[in-house]
Amino acid sequence: MTGQHRIVVLGAGYAGLAAARRFASKAPGAQITVVDGLAQYVERVRLHQQAVGQRISQWDLRELLESKGIQFVQAWATEIDTDAARVILDGAPALDYDSLVYALGSKxxxxxxxxxxxxxxxxxxxxxxxxxxxxxxxxxxxxxxxxxxxxxxxxxxxxxxxxxxxxxxxxxxxxxxxxxxxxxxxxxxxxxxxxxxxxxxxxxxxxxxxxxxxxxxxxxxxxxxxxxxFGVPDLARRSGLSVDADGRVLTDATLRSVSHPDVYAAGDSAVVDGPGDRELRMACATALPTGKYAADAVVARMRGREPRKLRFRxxxxxxxxxxxxxxxxxxxxxxxxxxxxxxxxxxxxxxxxxxxxxxxxxxx
Ligand SMILES: Cc1cc2nc3c(=O)[nH]c(=O)nc-3n(C[C@H](O)[C@H](O)[C@H](O)COP(=O)(O)OP(=O)(O)OC[C@H]3O[C@@H](n4cnc5c(N)ncnc54)[C@H](O)[C@@H]3O)c2cc1C
The missing domain is CATH 3.50.50.100 (FAD/NAD(P)-binding domain)
Known part of the structure; x- marks a missing residue:
């Protein structure tokens, strides 16, 4: 433990990247690591275009993130050891965290x-x-x-x-x-x-x-x-986080896991209360703001403040x-x-x- 707050973001989709970007600007002293099994960031909302042969842009995640001082680990997360606050990766050393943002999206x-x-x-x-x-x-x-x-x-x-x-x-x-x-x-x-x-x-x-x-x-x-x-990865369920019937992480009004206070969740793999007492639907339009908000909530608590509740319309x-x-x-x-x-x-x-x-x- 270096004394730096260790933040691990699981998933480099819309939610994970929005969170990482926010951390980089709001928590410059923290050690920020993003994990994704893929080396490239692909715009998921264009995959139907790719499926018919159109070229869609891709970005090298390591280059993109490391240029902003964010560490990138290309590996699939296989387990979260919540007692040890550690993410187990396939083919890469485990990562210890003080705060974890779970943003593994859907499939x-x-x-x-x-x-x-x-x-x-x-x-x-x-x-x-x-x-x-x-x-x-x-x-x-x-x-x-x-x-x-x-x-x-x-x-x-x-x-x-x-x-x-x-x-x-x-x-x-x-x-x-x-x-x-x-x-x-x-x-x-x-x-x-x-x-x-x-x-x-x-x-x-x-x-x-x-x-x-x-x-x-x-x-x-x-x-x-x-x-x-879409369905979601079963990592949260297997790791003992509180999840809904589909395996999405249950969160409170600040996107904090209801079972594990050092874990936050955003995007498709989180259950987030939305307007009209309905859960936010899986969408890029909800993944971006929830990713950004999850980072804000972590940073607020790092500074000893209670974050305001997520507001979304x-x-x-x-x-x-x-x-x-x-x-x-x-x-x-x-x-x-x-x-x-x-x-x-x-x-x-x-x-x-x-x-x-x-x-x-x-x-x-
Ligand atoms: C064809 C298509 C069109 C769409 N069009 C729209 C649209 O027009 N508007 C809209 O709002 N939404 C749209 N969506 C939905 C939108 O893409 C998703 O809701 C959004 O991508 C969710 O963002 P996310 O960050 O939660 O997850 P994702 O974008 O799915 O990112 C999750 C990331 O986690 C990584 N990951 C998963 N498991 C692991 C693991 N175990 N270890 C490491 N990394 C892992 C994945 O590789 C991925 O990079 C569309 C979806 C599709 C498929």
């Missing part, structure tokens, strides 16, 4: 549906997106899930390969959470791009032949992309519909859709600016 979730893990692709992680790009048959694709990722994936695939057939399957109208105007625009653009939509389809099995629906119908396809939701949600169209749904503070919607090229431009801004906000 594909097969949702318990048989065959998904073996036969479906995903765009949840950079590795998943590359696998889809390199191994998928390109003549026909089934995208399962009418949420934001499914809509963006279907649009991008149809636009980039106009000769292919893309079928979007979901159990409700794609974009069902948005306003009627936004939903109608999504459907119009998907249909214009040639995407076939079936919004009453419940998939109960995926196989090498295709997908099986609840009514018994088999829809043939060599390429199925599963986008119905939603503003808008952006969806790309290929490279030339998009939908921006403005939101009420509690995430309910408001009246204002931007569409078309304006929507595409707005979304691109937001994605670029998020990348800038994360990079230290």
């Amino acid at each position: 594909a979730d097969p949702a318990g549906v048989p065959g998904v893990a073996e036969h479906a692709f995903s765009v949840a992680t950079p590795e998943d997106a590359l696998q889809l790009l390199e191994q998928a048959a390109t003549d026909r694709m089934i995208v399962v899930g009418g949420g934001a990722t499914g809509i963006e994936m279907a649009a991008e695939a149809a636009e980039s390969r106009p000769d292919s057939r893309v079928l979007l399957l979901s159990s409700e109208e794609p974009g069902a959470w948005m306003s009627q105007r936004a939903r109608a625009h999504v459907r119009r653009v998907l249909e214009r791009l040639g995407v076939e939509i079936r919004s009453d389809a419940k998939v109960i099995e995926v196989s090498a032949e295709g997908v099986r629906l609840a009514d018994g119908e088999l829809i043939e396809s060599a390429t199925t992309v599963w986008t119905t939701g 939603y503003v808008f949600q952006c969806l790309s519909l290929g490279r030339r169209d998009g939908v921006i749904q403005f939101l009420r503070a509690d995430d309910a859709p408001g009246r204002t919607v931007l569409t078309g090229r304006t929507g595409a431009w707005f979304k691109e600016q937001v994605v670029r801004g998020a990348g800038r906000a994360a990079r230290p």
Whole structure:
């Protein structure tokens, strides 16, 4: 122990990097270490673009972080020994911490549906997106899930390969959470791009032949992309932190673990109370501010102050519909859709600016 406060940030996604950047400016005397299994920072919100062959920017994490005085360790965390306040890494020495920020994000979730893990692709992680790009048959694709990722994936695939057939399957109208105007625009653009939509389809099995629906119908396809939701790494659960049923770290109003006061959590792998008594949803839009806030809360307590509670309100949600169209749904503070919607090229431009801004906000 050198006397320096040792801060370890697990995960170099939007939340982890936002936290690290904040620590670097607010706690210059501390020893800050970021851990990620990947060497490159990849903009996760562009993985559907990467999956169809578009080049997306990547940054070398070591270079990025060390230029700001932050140590980077490329390794997968395998355990948190909470008694010893130590993170065990695969292939690198263990790291002792005084404060830990848990920001391991999320990954594909097969949702318990048989065959998904073996036969479906995903765009949840950079590795998943590359696998889809390199191994998928390109003549026909089934995208399962009418949420934001499914809509963006279907649009991008149809636009980039106009000769292919893309079928979007979901159990409700794609974009069902948005306003009627936004939903109608999504459907119009998907249909214009040639995407076939079936919004009453419940998939109960995926196989090498295709997908099986609840009514018994088999829809043939060599390429199925599963986008119905994300799961989280089980490291927190295995390490004895208090977690919810999905394995996300339970936090208080200052993003501190409810079971371990030297651990904070942010981003997709944290349960964070949001406006309207609802948990914040998994999003870049919530990962950035929670990462930043977690760092502020740690720094406040390092200085003997009690941090103010996290305050968060939603503003808008952006969806790309290929490279030339998009939908921006403005939101009420509690995430309910408001009246204002931007569409078309304006929507595409707005979304691109937001994605670029998020990348800038994360990079230290
Ligand atoms: C295709 C796609 C499009 C999206 N579009 C949008 C959008 O338009 N708007 C929006 O708000 N959200 C969007 N999202 C969701 C958004 O990307 C996530 O909510 C966000 O990335 C979460 O940030 P995070 O920092 O919590 O986790 P992540 O960005 O997932 O980062 C977690 C990091 O932890 C690392 N890690 C994981 N486990 C370990 C371990 N054991 N040891 C070491 N390192 C580990 C990972 O390598 C990763 O770098 C999209 C997601 C996808 C997949």
